[in-house]
Amino acid sequence: MAYGRPVTSKTQRSVRPTQKDIAAAAGVSQAAVSMVLNKADTPSVPGPTRARILKLAAELGYRPNHPARSLRSARTMTLACVVPDITNPFYPGLVRGLQTTAAPAGYDVLIYDTDRTQEGERRALNWLRQGRADGVVGTFFHLQTADFATLARERLPVVLLGRQDVSRRLLIDHVFIDNAAAAAALTRLLIRRGHRRIAMILAEFGPGRVRAAGYRSVMREAGLSTDFIVDSTYSEEGGARAMQKLLSRKGPRPTAVFGANDMLAIGVMLAAREAGLAIPGDIAVVGFDDIPTAKLLGLTTARHPEFDLGALAARTLIERLQPGGMKSRSRNLELKFEIIERSSA
């Protein structure tokens, strides 16, 4: 079964069959093989020849070489998804939404994890400029919309998650929920339940900032003073640490804690439980996102529709990748959140 491809002496070349192999076996040009394999209809290739090519391709187990195809066509048929931390269940859900929409359109999804660091986000940016993906949807804690100017100038469709872009100067779409409004609603819920000393746990960067704004405005409106514990990371451990710190403070203990995301809030619940506090009796807890674990633990939270967010982002990218898709102006697409009341508050 040697189809004339010379065994290259030094370099260990792939043993995969190429169009050239099929062409040699079928006695046609390599270009003809490409045509037959890619087009549903090939008037230039006689029926029997077409059949022979397809048969040989199947027999040899031909698979197109992806890098070659990408180089030539300048399309990778891949969408990149940049996430801060894939072990936060919110992001696998987002990825699912992306994939579910991307797959039928022929796009694969590639995940890039920034580890929540600025350094990681900068690396992602450079990585995206290597032509590995046709578009990107990402959540960035440190980079601003303006940091994507180069990508936008290079005509790479970008969808940023989690925030609105008022300036709309760059051709970058945004998909988000109203984080401030959701945080305000959660804060109001706590106040309605009679809480007056409500602390908020968040990290310096990331989605906590805008959620903190919602909390702050409602607290002020109600004449209550805000209480931020900021030096945390968006993880269970971070939430538990912040809670321990809060509990060891002098003065009256807060009666409610707002975790800027569910991971933090779950850490808070664990630390509270370990300190022998009843939830919500001794201390109420609310979170943000509604990851699967929130339901299991009875955590009151705001439903952040990760699957729909992913699906909408994918649809947006795929539209941008259609001919002329980059001509319309940048879009701000808002999805609805929902307050989920459970037993923790």
Added chain:
Amino acid sequence: MAYGRPVTSKTQRSVRPTQKDIAAAAGVSQAAVSMVLNKADTPSVPGPTRARILKLAAELGYRPNHPARSLRSARTMTLACVVPDITNPFYPGLVRGLQTTAAPAGYDVLIYDTDRTQEGERRALNWLRQGRADGVVGTFFHLQTADFATLARERLPVVLLGRQDVSRRLLIDHVFIDNAAAAAALTRLLIRRGHRRIAMILAEFGPGRVRAAGYRSVMREAGLSTDFIVDSTYSEEGGARAMQKLLSRKGPRPTAVFGANDMLAIGVMLAAREAGLAIPGDIAVVGFDDIPTAKLLGLTTARHPEFDLGALAARTLIERLQPGGMKSRSRNLELKFEIIERSSA
């Protein structure tokens, strides 16, 4: 700042600078640019020229085109990770382990989700043959080691997770824990606690099979009869459904349930709770994997070291990708599990 690249008329070419652009600006050949950009030392290029090239590359914001580089060098610097379901927290943990080891070696990790279906796994196989990755680590529920013969023949390093390969006929490495022994240990723990009617919930395919074997052997040894509920999927919903089915059966109810993984066991816990049963008072529950949620819910389970599994798989692949790395025989690498006793049993 036009560096002589002709504006291609029809095709919308990328606006990213190429080595050709740098070469034109620096007055050297494109090959010289490649040398300077890739080698730490270039005796063939005079120092000042080298400096000029590097400066121009930085100024123009040059980033190598990944498809072009992959095509030419036949290396993608990417490892693929094939998972059944990224929303099962076990897999993000695995991915983290992979990335943590792969990144310092210069490899990216690409995730492919098979959705637990045979069809999805077959697609993954074809996808892997497109030269997108230099190696793959995967968990497959339907495909057998023999199904990877083509990949192995094409010299793509493969690490399969979750099972041993006794035949070792193909050059495919395996990384796993002793699933049967861990399941046996969990079953023994339940028997030691006085349980006699122990049911096991699992799905037809996937890791449940070999875990069921461990459960079966211990039950037989103890003179107890096995009780399998098999028509499930490895998800919370699947576990809850199976539990509802079990509870609606006639005859004496089991006093303990063994979920073939934590997702199933958590579903069982939820359904039990909803049916008003106390855990472990009315019914004991054990799982398998020790995902983060298991700790939160107090689920007794077997620790499946997903991070270490990923790290070891990555190390194995990277070794295989070294010169001569494909010469040694296939390996069976076993990691240790651990029984984690919590409140659910």
Added chain:
DNA sequence: CTGAAAGCGCTTACAG
């Protein structure tokens, strides 16, 4: 209509 040539952006083997 039909087919073979050009060329995507790189790396590397190989002439001067």
Added chain:
DNA sequence: CTGAAAGCGCTTACAG
């Protein structure tokens, strides 16, 4: 040593 040519595997614009 020094530099320009060949060529990776494809797609597509463009001659006959």
